[in-house]
Amino acid sequence: MKLSAILALTVAFASVSCVDKPTKDEEIAAALANRPPRDEQKPLAYPGAFTVLAVLAGQGAGPIRLGANIAQVQRLMQAPCEIRSENLCRYARRGMDYNLVGGLTQSIYIQRSGRPAGRSATGENLSFGFFQGMIPPDLRLGMLPEAIQQYLGKPRRITHVPGPNPQNMVERHEYPGMTLEYDWWPETQKLILGGILIFKDPTAVPNVIESAARAADGGVASDAGAPAPVPSGKQPGDAGAPRVREPEPR
Numbered sequence: 001m002k003l004s005a006i007l008a009l010t011v012a013f014a015s016v017s018c019v020d021k022p023t024k025d026e027e028i029a030a031a032l033a034n035r036p037p038r039d040e041q042k043p044l045a046y047p048g049a050f051t052v053l054a055v056l057a058g059q060g061a062g063p064i065r066l067g068a069n070i071a072q073v074q075r076l077m078q079a080p081c082e083i084r085s086e087n088l089c090r091y092a093r094r095g096m097d098y099n100l101v102g103g104l105t106q107s108i109y110i111q112r113s114g115r116p117a118g119r120s121a122t123g124e125n126l127s128f129g130f131f132q133g134m135i136p137p138d139l140r141l142g143m144l145p146e147a148i149q150q151y152l153g154k155p156r157r158i159t160h161v162p163g164p165n166p167q168n169m170v171e172r173h174e175y176p177g178m179t180l181e182y183d184w185w186p187e188t189q190k191l192i193l194g195g196i197l198i199f200k201d202p203t204a205v206p207n208v209i210e211s212a213a214r215a216a217d218g219g220v221a222s223d224a225g226a227p228a229p230v231p232s233g234k235q236p237g238d239a240g241a242p243r244v245r246e247p248e249p250r
Helices: 002-020 024-033 070-077 145-152 210-217
Strands: 053-056 083-085 088-091 096-101 104-111 116-119 125-127 157-160 169-175 178-185 190-199
Touching: 053 190, 070 088, 070 096, 145 169, 145 190, 169 190
Parallel strands: none
Antiparallel strands: 083 088, 088 096, 096 104, 104 190, 116 125, 157 169, 169 178, 178 190
16 A cells, blocks of 8 residues: 555656746747747847948949948948048948948948058057958959959950059059959069059949849948939940059058
8 A cells, every 4th residue: 555655646746847847849939939029130249340341333332322421331331430531431340441421421441451550549560351251242352353353344444653662552443432452462472452442433323243242231321412414415434534643652
């Protein structure tokens, strides 16, 4: 009789244990059922986190478009200008300059890591850091001219840059709405993409891979207006596009 009572109690405790402790499959199902809606599932921010910027000729870099004011630039860059003057907002650590006229972005100048970036407020020599971005589909600073031209084609003009200069720049290749600068890299004895200047140009039109650029931007809307349409009767690359003053070596 006593043995039967002990067995009954053991079975009862086992049943309670099974009820109190869900299986692994039940835990997973409960977690999936209780997860937030898709629009609330946002990545957690962490120090240094920043979206990849797509370079769009004649338009801007990512959601930051030509014509944006300084407040819009700083909001979308998620930080104040590291160096600020009447005509410049510089993010040396991110390899970017916003050249301003009347407080509005006239051009965006992107430079490779290691190029000189002037002096800090304390007189320290600065160098540009790494630019987190690319020309779609995946053309990045440091690439060879022939690799760039496989996607962009031949430039409409090539200008040789006299040396020596602080950037070791050798050539500027002009495209509608964008100038690419190539530096001499001693380690490989070759030219590499060292700078990108983005400026307004009515002959610059969205290319066939702009969808890749929008995907890289994460669909963030721009604060500036859409680029000007191509004038009637003109084709991309026609002569007569407005030119901007090339940045001087710093």
